[in-house]
Amino acid sequence: MALEINSHIVTTPPRDAATVILLRDGVTGLEVFLMRRAEQSGVLGGAYVFPGGKLDDADLVQAEGLLPTVDADRCRRQLGEPGLSDVLAVGLHLAAMREAAEECGVQLALDALVPWSRWVTPRQASLMNKRFDTRFFVAALPGTQQAVHDDFETTASEWMTPRDALARYWAGEFDMAPPQIMSLVHLNRLAAVDEVLALARYSATPTVQPEPFDEDGMRVICYPGDPQHSQSVAVMPGPTRLMFRRKRFEPPSGTLDELLTA
Numbered sequence: 001m002a003l004e005i006n007s008h009i010v011t012t013p014p015r016d017a018a019t020v021i022l023l024r025d026g027v028t029g030l031e032v033f034l035m036r037r038a039e040q041s042g043v044l045g046g047a048y049v050f051p052g053g054k055l056d057d058a059d060l061v062q063a064e065g066l067l068p069t070v071d072a073d074r075c076r077r078q079l080g081e082p083g084l085s086d087v088l089a090v091g092l093h094l095a096a097m098r099e100a101a102e103e104c105g106v107q108l109a110l111d112a113l114v115p116w117s118r119w120v121t122p123r124q125a126s127l128m129n130k131r132f133d134t135r136f137f138v139a140a141l142p143g144t145q146q147a148v149h150d151d152f153e154t155t156a157s158e159w160m161t162p163r164d165a166l167a168r169y170w171a172g173e174f175d176m177a178p179p180q181i182m183s184l185v186h187l188n189r190l191a192a193v194d195e196v197l198a199l200a201r202y203s204a205t206p207t208v209q210p211e212p213f214d215e216d217g218m219r220v221i222c223y224p225g226d227p228q229h230s231q232s233v234a235v236m237p238g239p240t241r242l243m244f245r246r247k248r249f250e251p252p253s254g255t256l257d258e259l260l261t262a
Helices: 057-066 072-079 086-104 162-170 178-187 193-202
Strands: 015-026 029-037 052-054 114-120 132-140 154-160 211-215 218-222 241-245 248-250
Touching (some): 015 193, 029 086, 029 162, 057 086, 072 086, 086 154, 132 178, 162 178
Antiparallel strands (some): 015 052, 114 132, 218 241
16 A cells, blocks of 8 residues: 555644564675554554554553563663653563564563664654654564564565665565664664664664655655754764655655665
8 A cells, every 4th residue: 555645733742652673684684674564554554664563551560560670770771861760761662572572473682672763753744643752672683583473463574684675665565654764774884783783772862853844745754954954963874854756755866876875
């Protein structure tokens, strides 16, 4: 199903959510695990995504019970959000672990998760009628486990190099939303799992708050560092804006190379 742009303004606050970018070292380099959301999904139906979903009340209850044995301050520092409560900092990690288990059968330890980025859906959500405050984590696939889509929320899955995923998206094999596209652009600069994890551990976790606008009848989503964005300093590599043309999100040049060489 092709993505469709809407101009609906979401007035409710964003819901906390967690996403896991599963990684492994493949024959030709770094690989990521992508899954196709079921067509009937209320969020990005039919698009290829990383495992993830909203924070549940049960995650917070579990987090509260674990506080005596979990270093909540470490979780908070890793996320780069000093104002988070202990329960929420741990709960976001638990939500990521639960989603990985539910959607692709992978059991992750809490300390295997490393925050990668934070994406906050703008009020003009473009592709949805909901807003999310999503923490993206990176994690290495445990050596003894296999990732498999659940055939309910997700109907297909595949390991791909970031480069191949972007090229296949460009060729029209599947749809992706901007957070996935931009995450793959960043990961395409890196060669191996250890390199990704080291960068995530020793760099500040970027917060990305896209700012959409319409130009000549076309939706444009700009990111920090773009001349149209309220934040002048870039927080991630890649193009500072994506434009919705030909039923997909493209960089200003309209070429795949701009994504692959960022």
